[in-house]
Amino acid sequence: DAGVIQSPRHEVTEMGQEVTLRCKPISGHNSLFWYRQTMMRGLELLIYFNNNVPIDDSGMPEDRFSAKMPNASFSTLKIQPSEPRDSAVYFCASSLQGGRETQYFGPGTRLLVL
Amino acid sequence: GENVEQHPSTLSVQEGDSAVIKCTYSDSASNYFPWYKQELGKGPQLIIDIRSNVGEKKDQRIAVTLNKTAKHFSLHITETQPEDSAVYFCAASRGGSTLGRLYFGRGTQLTVWP
Numbered sequence: 001d002a003g004v005i006q007s008p009r010h011e012v013t014e015m016g017q018e019v020t021l022r023c024k025p026i027s028g029h030n031s032l033f034w035y036r037q038t039m040m041r042g043l044e045l046l047i048y049f050n051n052n053v054p055i056d057d058s059g060m061p062e063d064r065f066s067a068k069m070p071n072a073s074f075s076t077l078k079i080q081p082s083e084p085r086d087s088a089v090y091f092c093a094s095s096l097q098g099g100r101e102t103q104y105f106g107p108g109t110r111l112l113v114l
Numbered sequence: 115g116e117n118v119e120q121h122p123s124t125l126s127v128q129e130g131d132s133a134v135i136k137c138t139y140s141d142s143a144s145n146y147f148p149w150y151k152q153e154l155g156k157g158p159q160l161i162i163d164i165r166s167n168v169g170e171k172k173d174q175r176i177a178v179t180l181n182k183t184a185k186h187f188s189l190h191i192t193e194t195q196p197e198d199s200a201v202y203f204c205a206a207s208r209g210g211s212t213l214g215r216l217y218f219g220r221g222t223q224l225t226v227w228p
Contacts, residue, residue: 004157033215040172042220043158043203091157102148103216105157 002026004106006073006092010111018080021109024073026095033103034077035091043091050077082113118206120219128227130162134189135222137204140185144206147180148216151169151203160220161202162189 009050013019025032033048045055049069057067064083068073079086089110093103116142127133139147145166164171164178164187167185171178174192180187191198201223205216 043213043218045218048215093157102160102163105150107158108157 004092004094004104006090006106006109008109009107010110012114013082013113015083016079016081017113019086019111019113021090021111022079022090022112023075023077023092023106024093025075026104027073029094029096029104030072031095031097032075033093033095035093035105037089037108038087041053046077046105062099074109082111087111087113108112116206116208116217117145118204118217118219120222121205122221122222123145124224124225126227127145127194129194131194132205133194133198133224133226135189135202135204135224137188137219138142138184138186139172139206139207139217140186141206141208142182143208144217146179146207148207149176149178149189150203150218152159152203152221158203163171191224196226196228199224199226 008024031050034046035042036046044059047067048055048060052069065079068078089104089108091108093105095101095103120137148163151161151162152158157209162173162178164180166182169180174190179189201221204219204222207216
């Protein structure tokens with residue numbers, strides 16, 4: 001299996017620009033998670049989906065962040081407009097059965113907002 | 115919600131020595147406790163997990179113990195090797211629902227000196 005695929009791996013953008021991060025979960029997994037990792041705040045859950053439906057988006061920092069999962073094999077996390085404090089590594093993870101089973105993480109997208 | 119605390123934040127050991135990382139959790143309903151290892155530039159990967167119906171689980175040089183009464187669990191690595199150097203995260207999840215999420219600790223940076 002190819003594992004969780006994320007793109008791009010690195011993104012450098014200027015403040016105010018729109019950023020779209022993409023994720024392809026492992027085939028057959030029905031739960032998908034978006035995390036943000038920073039030195040200051042550690043690993044934070046932003047949002048997670050079960051069967052393509054958003055279940056908990058309480059971790060989304062503010063209205064500038066949005067996430068979609070139009071089908072079982074694709075999800076996006078969008079930041080618009082981006083700000084320097086959004087600089088972080090963003091991980092996507094998928095699992096078979098929500099939080100009770102192993103979550104498989106992608107390699108992450110390293111975002112730098114100048 | 116659940117609160118997972120992890121100690122220490124950094125740990126340095128000599129190659130061949132043992133390393134112990136401890137976590138506490140607050141939600142008595144949590145019953146799934148995974149440990150993840152994150153190497154530099156990569157996403158976290160599951161190394162071992164334990165469910166609340168067992169008190170200890172071993173896999174070669176790593177073991178996890180769980181004390182549900184005290185609400186704490188620990189990761190033990192014996193005969194440490196330089197390749198064990200990484201950030202380790204503990205997590206907890208409530209069972210009984212497929213919609214649950216993982217709550218992560220802040221991580222422990224383990225360094226094994228040759």
